[in-house]
Amino acid sequence: MDRRPNFIFILADDLGYADLGCFGARDGASTPHLDRLAAGGVRFTDGYANSALCSPSRFALITGRYQYRLRGAAEEPLPPSAKGQAHLGLPPSHPTLPSLLRDAGYDTALVGKWHLGYPPHFGPLKSGYDEFFGTLGGGIDYFSHIDHTGTRDLHDGEVACHERGYVTDLLTRRAVDYVSRRHDRPFLLSLHYTAPHWPWEARDDEAESARIGRALLHYDGGSPATYRRMVSHMDEGIGKLLASLQRHGLDQNTFIVFTSDNGGERFSDVWPFVGAKMDLLEGGIRVPLIARWPAGMAAGASTPQVAATMDWMPTFLSAAGVVPDPEFPPDGIDLMPVLREPGRVLERALHWRMKHRGQRALRLGDWKYLVQDGHEYLFNLAADPRERANLARRSPGILADMRRQFDEWEQRMPSIPPDAYVGRTATGEDMARPG
Known part of the structure; x- marks a missing residue:
């Protein structure tokens, strides 16, 4: 029998750092299944998304590399106008987490959001x-399944389908079905929920879906209570998936990771941080992060290890005994040493950049270097997690050193194309931060 682990990567969409009970939810949020997942595994207090918005983080996840290496990831985010464009997506020739595991004998499936380019040039079945x-795209209505261009965007394989139901529940049902089938080989299941991304619709809000029609980014919609229900529906679905794993004797040797593609949105709780989606402040990039593998890692632990989206490709490959493609070495790190010994911390630097507001950031130890709108900031996150005390003048030597390190890293990355899309509405407002 093949004793290599199964892998399930669960990705929420626009979830805030403190939207889960196990990450300090303050507003009555109920996430018992995710809290149980954290109690049985390792909780990362310093988990990061590779980007402050959706598709760039997904490029990093599937390749294990900084998203800036690929042209499609320069879009902030990948827009519907990318349809039919051969340069805006994940090249099918690029090695990916699913393609490397598939070639090593794994079954692979994606249930949920792709957002890495459109047919005929790109798609999940072309990338492993x-x-x-x-x-295939970004946000869709939870009931009508249309995107904000009015196009139905729910697919089974490469064929558009018209399955009726609340999207979160449809994705849960398909994921449970996948793990319930007989698998003669280990599997990778990527479960990428659209929740709690706008439009803000819970399971009992079909009338709201009819009201907003194609206006998915509804400035007058949603509420904290609706948002909490959306998170709760996702948590219920994860509970069903965990129950299915246990029922089929798969729970002990299944390696599960849960995180978000970027920081929180309008109704999210990012406490104790400031900022939100589209910001390189901590609220836009610090995300809940949980890993559990009963047969292969510690349980009930917490770690301050700085970890990012791109780390999970090399980590999964390490756990499966698979070697990365030498022509595309990961920028992410293998987290298995930390997962086995949560008291251990690996030193590393993390870099971010965005065309939006000319943002730049570097996290190194407790220090963070940030550029926004032409202004430089230096924060000590251990002392000031809310990024309120700018130490740039007080510590000019540290500022200069971190600026130099960022510049040296950026020189190794392709430049941002001048025509790269920045996520703004037609009125100029931030698409991620309406109102």
């Missing part, structure tokens, strides 16, 4: 997944 059920 054997099966796909979900949405």
Whole structure:
């Protein structure tokens, strides 16, 4: 029997750092299944998304590399106008987490959001997944399944489908079905929920779906209570998936990771941080991060290890005994030493950049270097997690050193194309931060 682990990577969309009970939810949020997942595994207090918005983080996840290496990831985010464009997406020739695991004998499936380029040039089945059920683009309505161009975006494989139901529940059902099938080989299941991304609709809000029609980014919609229900529906679905794993004797040797593609949105709780999606402040990039593998890692632990989206490709490959493609070495690090010994911390630097507001950031130890709108900031996150005390004048030597390190890193990355899309509405407002 093949004793290599199964892998399930669960990705929420626009979830705030403190939206889960196990990360300090303050507003009555109920996430018992995710809290149980954290109690049985390792909780990362310093988990980061590779980007402050959706598709760039997904490029980093699937390749294990800084998203800036690929032209499609320069879009902030990948827009619907990318449809039909051969340069805006994940090249099928690029090695990916699913393609490397598939070539090593794994079954692979994506259930949920893709957002890495459109057919005919790009798609999940072209980049290593054997099966796909979900949405090719960004946000869709939870009931009508249309995107903000009015196009229905729910697919089974490469064929558009018209399955009726609340999207979060449809994705849960398909994921549970996948793990319930007989698998003669280990599997990778990528479960990428659209929740709690706008439009803000809970399971009992079908009338709201009819009201907003194609206006998915509804400035007058949603509420904290609706948002909490959306998170709760996702948590319920994860509970069903965990129950299915246990029922089929798969829970002990299944390696599960849960995180978000970027920081929180309008109704999210990012406490104790400031900022939100589209910001390189901590609220836009610090995300809840949980890993559990009963047969292979510590349980009930917490770690301050700085970890990012791109780390999970090399980590999964390490756990499976698979070697990365030498021509595309990961920028992410293998976290298995930390998962086995949560008291251990690996030193590393993390870099971010965005065309939006000319943002730049570097996290190194307790220090963070940040540029926004032409202004430089230096924060000590251990002493000031809310990034309120700018130490740039007080510590000019540290500022200069971190600026130099960032510049040296950026010189190794392709430049941002001048025509790269920045996520703004037609009125100029931040698409991620309406109102």
